[in-house]
Amino acid sequence: METRTLKVVLDYEDYKKYPFLREAINDIRLFGLTLEDIGNTPLGSELLRNAREKILTVIEKGQYPIHGDDYRTEVASFLTTLILLSEIGDDALNEKFAIAFSKRIGAELSKEPIEKVLHIAINTLGWNISLDSNGDSLVYYKHYLQGVPEYTEEWKLVNRLLSKGFVRVPREKFTRLVETGIKKYVLNLIEKTRIEESKIPESLYKTVEEIAATWTNLRRELVAYARSAYSDKKEDLFPPCIRSLLSELSSGKNLPHSARFALASFLLSIGFSVDEVLEVFKVTPDFREDIARYQIEHIAGLRGSRTKYLPYKCENMRSYGLCRWKCENIRHPLQFFFRAARGRPPRVAEIQ
Template sequence: MDALHAKYPFFEGARGAVAGASASLPELVAADAPAVDRARERVERALLEGTVEPEAGAFDGSAVDVDARSELLSYPIARILVSLLDSEPAVEKYAAAEASTALDRLRADLERDDGLRSTPTPTVDLDDVLAEFDLDDAVRAEPVRGSRDPTHYRIEVGPYLRLSSPAWGDSWRLVNRALADGAVRVSREELLEAIGAAIEARVREGLPFELEAGEGIAAELESRVSELKRLLSERTYAGPIDVVAPELFPPCMENLIGKAERGVELSGPESFALMAFLVGIGMSPDEVVAFCADTSLDAEGIRYQTEYLADDRGTQYPPPTCETLSNYGICHNEEDHMRVAADPLSYYETRVEAADDGEIVDWREENRDESDDGEAATEGEPVEK
C-alpha cells in the first residue's frame, strides 16, 4: 500500500490501489472494518469542522501513522456516506473539506521538500501535483536569479479562469492581472489556491452517487447515515449564536476586518474564513454586505460566498479551525487563547456567553434602529404637493 495514495486518495493512482485492495467495499462495510469508522469520521469532520484530518492527529503517511490502508479505503466509503445524506450542500461542504485538508498536506510536503531532503514521510512535489491535474504544460515557473525556488508562475489563461473565481476578490479578476503570451502571472500561494480548486472539482466529480436506499451497501450503512443525520440536525437545531457583537469577535476576524477596511485585498482563504465566520454567527447575505460596505470586499463576491455558505436547512459551514488559520498565517494566537477553543466560532461563543447580556449591543439592532429612524422621519415629513 502506497502511503501517498492514503494521503491523497483522489489521485488517479489511488483508484487503482482501491480496486486492487484485498477486500471489496461492500465486504469491508459488511465486516464493519476500521475504514468504515474512519469514513464516518471523515464525513462528520468535513461537515462540522471543515477538515477530514483524523481527530487523533494529522495523517502524514509516516511509518508511525495508523493503518494507511484504512485511511485510503475510508475515502471511497466516505463518498458513499455523503451521497446517502441526500443533501447537495453536504456534498459541497465535503468536497471543500477534502480539498482544504489536501492543500494543508501539500503545503507541508512542499515545506519538507524545500527543507529536509531525506524524510521518512512520503511526499509529493509541485511537479507531481501539476501532472496529476494535467497542468504540467499549462504552468511555468518564473526563474529567480540565484535561487532554485520560484516565487511566481505563469499559468495559461484557460486553466486560470477554470480554477479561479471572481468571488475570491478583485485581485483574481483577469483585468487586474499581468497577462502575457496567453498566460497569467500568479504567486506560489495563488497557484496553490488554484490547485485547491482542482482538487475540490476532482473530489466533487460523480457525487452524489445514485444508490437505492435500503439495498446493498446503502442498507449496510444505514445506521452510520442516521448517526450523521442526527449530528447534523442537532447542530442545525442548536442554531447559530445569532448575535453580532463586533467588539467580541476573535482577534483573527478583527484583523481580517481591519485589513479589508484599510482597502487591502483579502486572499481567498482570508475572505473565506471571514465569510464563514459572519455566516456562522447568523448573519444573512444582506447583513454581511452591509457590514462589509466600507471594505475592499465587493458586494457581488460577498453574496456569492455567503449564499453558498448558508444552506437551505440553516446548517452552516464552519470557519476553518484555529490550526488551519494558523497555517495560513491568519491566526497569531494572542496570549495563547487557542487553548480556549478550537475554532473562531467557538471562541466567539465563549466570549458572548461570558459577557453580561446588558453589555452586548447587536450590530444589527443598532443599524436597524438607524434605518427605522430614517424611515420614521421620512414618514413624518409633510408631503409637498
C-alpha cells in the same frame, strides 16, 4: 519562454496524505474491495467507522482529520466518505466537507516542492500547466478559472498577467489555486458517486442515517424551514409518504404503530423538539399525553436504552405499507428533505 521538465515520483506516503489522487485510487482498486466487504467484513467495518468519524469531525469541528498511518485505510476511507455523502444528498454538507478536506490538503501541499504540486494539478485535476525558469506556474486560463477562490478581487482574470492563453501564478499563490481546484474536484466526485439501492449494505445505510440526523440538528436554518413549512401547511419540503401520514393524522385517522414511529422519527430527525412532535399527534382520537410523550422521548433517545431511533428508509416504508411512491434517486425520506430544502425537490411518481 523557457520551461522546466517535471520529474516527480509519488509513493505510499503521498497516497496517505492525498487520498484523492488518481494513482492512489487506482492502487486501492487492485485490492478488489467491494460494497459487500464494507458491510460485512472487519476491514469494511473499520473503513466505515473511519469514514463516519471523518464526516462527523467535519460537521462538528469544521476540520478534516489528520491522516492515519496506513495509506490503504486512508484512501479506502476517503472513497467511503464519498458514498456516504452521496447517499445523504445535501449540497451544504458536501460543500462543508469539500472545503475542510481541501484546506487540509492545502496545508500539506504548502510544505511540498512546487514540482509535486504541479504533478497533482496536472495528473489529477487535469490542468494544462508548465513551470517557467523563475519558478512561476503558467496555467491555461480555463483551468486557472477552475481554481480561482471565490469573492477575491485579486484573483480575477483581469488582474492577472495573461500571455497566449496562460496565466502566470507565483509560487506563493499557486498552492491556494490548487486547493480551490481540489475542493471543486471532490464535489464533482461526490456528485458522480451513484450506488444502486439494492447494493447498499444495511450497516452503511445506518451510518448514512446517523450522519444525516446529526447534520440536520446542527443546521438551524433547515430546522426553522421545516417548522415553517409545517405550520404554514407548505409541506412540499416533506416526502410524499410523510405528507400522506400528516394528512391522515389531521383527518382524524388513528395511525398504526409503524406509521406513528415513521412520522415521529422523521420529525425528530429534522430538528423538531419532543414537545413539537407531541403537538403534531394531539389530533389523534386516542391521544394520551403521558403515553405519547413517553413514546416520543423513547424514539428521541431520552428514555430506555438512550438510543435515538432514525426514520425508516424507503424500502422499509414500502414494506410496512406506508409508501406508494417512487422518488427519483431517493432511498431515504431524509434525502428527499435535504434536496427539497435546497430547492431541488425530486420528481415523484406513484407506484401503480
